[in-house]
Amino acid sequence: MYRRSRPRATPGAVSDTNFRAIVQAEQGDAVTVRLAIDLDPRGRVRRGSSGMEEAGFVGAEHRFHEAEAAAEWAERFTPTAPRVRLFEAMVEQLRAAPAVAATGRVVELGVGPGYLAERVLEGLPAAVRYVAVDFSEPFEAIARRRLARFGDRVTFVRADLLSGSDWTDAVGSEPVGACVSTWALHDLGGPDATRKVYRDCAELLAASGGGVLLNGDFVKPEGTAYRFEPGRFAVARHLEMLREVGFGRCECLETFETEIEHPTPAQNYALLLAAWR
Numbered sequence: 603m604y605r606r607s608r609p610r611a612t613p614g615a616v617s618d619t620n621f622r623a624i625v626q627a628e629q630g631d632a633v634t635v636r637l638a639i640d641l642d643p644r645g646r647v648r649r650g651s652s653g654m655e656e657a658g659f660v661g662a663e664h665r666f667h668e669a670e671a672a673a674e675w676a677e678r679f680t681p682t683a684p685r686v687r688l689f690e691a692m693v694e695q696l697r698a699a700p701a702v703a704a705t706g707r708v709v710e711l712g713v714g715p716g717y718l719a720e721r722v723l724e725g726l727p728a729a730v731r732y733v734a735v736d737f738s739e740p741f742e743a744i745a746r747r748r749l750a751r752f753g754d755r756v757t758f759v760r761a762d763l764l765s766g767s768d769w770t771d772a773v774g775s776e777p778v779g780a781c782v783s784t785w786a787l788h789d790l791g792g793p794d795a796t797r798k799v800y801r802d803c804a805e806l807l808a809a810s811g812g813g814v815l816l817n818g819d820f821v822k823p824e825g826t827a828y829r830f831e832p833g834r835f836a837v838a839r840h841l842e843m844l845r846e847v848g849f850g851r852c853e854c855l856e857t858f859e860t861e862i863e864h865p866t867p868a869q870n871y872a873l874l875l876a877a878w879r
């Protein structure tokens with residue numbers, strides 16, 4: 603109904619050189635009001651021109667337990683160049699992590715179709731074993747096919763990350779050098795759920811004598827006017843939570859496919875690292 607504002611007005615600002623002003627009020631992470639006002643060429647408000655502008659929403663539908671939906675996701679989300687760059691950055695960190703060499707065990711949270719798992723298993727020495735956690739039978743079936751060539755290096759654990767200590771219990775008591783995840787934790791539903799899983803990882807790694815958590819996940823980029831699903835929130839909030847659950851070193855190593863003007867649900871992800879020192 604409305605044209606896109608040109609230039610993109612900052613929240614609360616009025617543009618007098620173009621024909622559209624956007625006034626926006628924000629509360630926390632949510633855009634609550636976005637008012638569009640048309641201006642005439644001299645910067646005067648056109649009569650009857652103001653109205654609510656539809657602020658976009660970024661999120662995705664979650665049908666993890668349906669075979670067709672899992673297959674569609676795997677087909678749609680193949681490893682493009684920036685996604686491969688994320689995997690490579692994670693493998694580089696894992697290769698450099700003393701705890702991975704010492705324990706020889708990496709756990710993935712939300713293995714999905716196994717794209718990250720495949721890269722990690724290829725990139726690390728054959729002595730490193732991989733525990734692939736997921737609560738979805740159809741996703742696990744796809745990952746089993748993709749990872750079959752790695753044989754008994756991979757163990758599959760079917761568990762819900764949000765169900766108490768189910769998943770950490772199932773991972774077992776052998777030490778773990780790293781927890782990794784890509785594009786999964788935002789699916790848990792929001793910051794409280796993410797914090798719970800960050801805490802589980804901190805406890806699991808601490809019980810193993812240290813280690814590293816690498817989470818490559820969708821975030822809400824700074825400066826966007828769009829609303830994002832609750833599981834996609836700012837990098838700063840992730841880092842705050844990681845500190846809260848006990849990690850000493852918490853960093854955002856890189857951001858990928860940043861797009862604030864017209865974000866799609868497949869863009870805006872970051873690589874977060876948490877370790878003890």
Ligand SMILES: C[S@@+](CC[C@H](N)C(=O)[O-])C[C@H]1O[C@@H](n2cnc3c(N)ncnc32)[C@H](O)[C@@H]1O
Pocket residue numbers: 666711712713714715716717718719735736737738741761762763764783784785786789790
């Ligand atoms: C987008 S896929 C992950 C992609 C995968 N990391 C890769 O690189 O191929 C997200 C996965 O998280 C899993 N997942 C979502 N919520 C979960 C939960 N509460 N417990 C366990 N797994 C969950 C889904 O079943 C799905 O397989």
